[in-house]
Amino acid sequence: MRIPRPTALVVLLAALGMGAAPAAAQSLRGSRPSIDRMYQQARNHDLTFYRSGTGVRGAAREGDLVRLSGNEHYRLSGVSYPYVLPSARIFVQRLAAQYHDRCGERLVITSAARPTSLRLVNSADRSVHPTGMAIDIRKPRGRDCLAWLRRTLLSLEDEGVLEATEENRPPHFHVAIFPTQYRRYVSNSGGGGDAPSEGRTSSTRTTRTASASRATYRVRQGDSLWGIARRNDTTVERLRAANDMRSNRIVPGQVLIIPAK
Numbered sequence: 001m002r003i004p005r006p007t008a009l010v011v012l013l014a015a016l017g018m019g020a021a022p023a024a025a026q027s028l029r030g031s032r033p034s035i036d037r038m039y040q041q042a043r044n045h046d047l048t049f050y051r052s053g054t055g056v057r058g059a060a061r062e063g064d065l066v067r068l069s070g071n072e073h074y075r076l077s078g079v080s081y082p083y084v085l086p087s088a089r090i091f092v093q094r095l096a097a098q099y100h101d102r103c104g105e106r107l108v109i110t111s112a113a114r115p116t117s118l119r120l121v122n123s124a125d126r127s128v129h130p131t132g133m134a135i136d137i138r139k140p141r142g143r144d145c146l147a148w149l150r151r152t153l154l155s156l157e158d159e160g161v162l163e164a165t166e167e168n169r170p171p172h173f174h175v176a177i178f179p180t181q182y183r184r185y186v187s188n189s190g191g192g193g194d195a196p197s198e199g200r201t202s203s204t205r206t207t208r209t210a211s212a213s214r215a216t217y218r219v220r221q222g223d224s225l226w227g228i229a230r231r232n233d234t235t236v237e238r239l240r241a242a243n244d245m246r247s248n249r250i251v252p253g254q255v256l257i258i259p260a261k
């Protein structure tokens with residue numbers, strides 16, 4: 001047989017796509033390649049595209065999807081099916097805690113798992129919402145909060161743990177969280193562009209407790225990695241190694257581990 005079997009192709013694509021930082025990301029502009037990256041991640045993770053509300057609720061009963069209930073840091077608005085993958089909920093909890101801390105208001109989630117039967121007329125035909133890996137975040141009105149959210153999402157995109165696009169009708173950020181990569185990132189942090197743990201993210205809480213004896217620094221507006229290194233008698237290289245960072249990009253609110261001298 002000379003025709004390659006489709007299963008072999010799928011395995012090959014999965015091997016190529018999984019874990020690698022997506023090339024040519026780091027932009028919030030929606031594009032065909034961006035949509036394709038999200039879709040490919042959904043396929044790589046072998047996620048189910050739920051077709052109906054019944055399917056979504058069934059997945060929630062099985063524990064494959066979890067409920068977004070809102071808390072003091074975020075609320076839901078107009079969400080018909082407030083269910084997502086567990087990794088996406090961890091993302092929402094961490095991001096919202098930091099957003100609230102930074103902006104003094106709650107983050108607003110406007111969409112979660114949207115079954116294919118509810119597909120919006122203007123949404124891409126390869127939307128990953130039906131899998132529960134994506135959420136929509138309402139764009140903040142405040143300029144600083146909007147800028148902070150853009151920077152934070154870009155830095156996480158830079159880490160290869162999600163793909164985000166900025167949409168205008170209605171104004172929102174569409175964010176697809178890559179489950180394996182995001183979980184790995186959370187268990188390694190320390191570093192990175194989103195918030196310290198809170199809520200039910202027990203694995204990150206353990207990491208925090210374990211690292212509590214180490215010196216940490218919370219990044220402020222206007223900080224550079226170089227400046228932080230100099231003030232703490234260390235180097236940019238050692239800071240990056242201690243925090244598992246792939247670039248010099250830092251965002252306000254980010255907590256850095258300061259390596260021992």
Ligand SMILES: [Zn+2]
Nearest residue numbers: 135136174175
């Ligand atoms: Zn969306």
